[in-house]
């Protein structure tokens with residue numbers, strides 16, 4: 001059976017060209033970049049060339065890039081690092097109700113230590129109003145952290161406007177751009193951000209490597225203490241092969257950014273239209289336009305996302321019910337609840353995320369098989385039966 005992967009938002013396969021670029025750094029270029037000898041210097045060149053590539057992509061300077069172990073570490077570094085560095089200024093953080101747990105959990109940890117967090121709401125389509133962020137600011141606010149694109153519903157936030165507000169008020173502004181980097185244009189100056197998190201495995205690079213952009217002049221405390229790698233901002237021997245892979249991955253994305261986005265958004269819209277036409281009582285979650293080119297998230301009334309997933313998996317289609325991190329728990333998605341979906345619709349959701357190797361025929365296949373799965377599950381659903389008889393009676 002041919003398997004179809006529609007879960008690129010959870011992780012992407014590593015591009016073969018990325019693996020090729022990484023290969024020498026496991027063998028002949030294995031040196032520790034902190035070593036003075038030629039082995040070390042060879043590795044160091046790979047490291048610093050990669051830093052330049054990433055900086056160029058983001059519109060940043062190389063010294064503003066700190067390599068990390070991924071999106072989670074970058075977010076933790078940004079939040080704990082700024083909170084600690086600006087302890088004297090205040091103890092208030094502004095974030096949103098739809099952040100990834102790698103942002104909201106560090107905030108919760110700080111709350112236990114006396115910090116106060118304001119969770120800005122989103123509208124029914126999952127968009128944050130910059131005016132709400134502005135209203136939340138107090139003289140104790142040290143950090144605003146708002147994601148650029150949501151991992152579950154793909155909504156793209158007005159980061160430019162929020163960045164302007166933060167700048168005006170002199171407040172440090174962080175964005176979790178883990179879902180957007182490699183998929184839409186991301187420029188730290190156009191976005192007015194001071195800190196930005198990214199992760200290689202979300203854009204066809206290896207897992208366990210990422211970066212935090214830190215604007216020059218921003219004071220931040222480190223998370224990891226030890227050696228003086230990354231100019232003392234992050235101890236631990238650099239993951240040279242991973243970093244080289246990440247740089248290659250971003251180069252490949254940059255080459256075809258618009259082309260890939262256009263292709264995927266066409267498939268995205270085809271899928272949304274196809275499923276809406278063939279299935280009753282199905283709702284798109286998130287905004288129809290302010291949305292990642294590769295994200296589809298829909299709720300199917302009367303049935304459970306998990307049952308649909310299992311049925312799809314039997315037909316070789318891999319999708320998700322939301323974020324990979326929460327799909328093992330039975331809690332409904334905090335993002336779907338935040339956009340006002342009732343619990344049953346939050347439970348009855350599916351996320352399809354497309355990528356570099358998604359084909360038109362994959363989407364056609366899904367449009368062909370999903371309606372029958374939904375139909376079968378609805379026939380088994382007591383809720384569906386009750387409502388259908390009620391509807392028939394009122395007709």
Ligand SMILES: *Cc1c(COP(=O)(O)O)cnc(C)c1O
Nearest residue numbers: 070071072100102151178179199
């Ligand atoms: C995947 C993801 C993360 C976590 O990144 P890791 O590299 O897996 O730690 C953080 N934020 C968002 C929005 C994500 O999609």
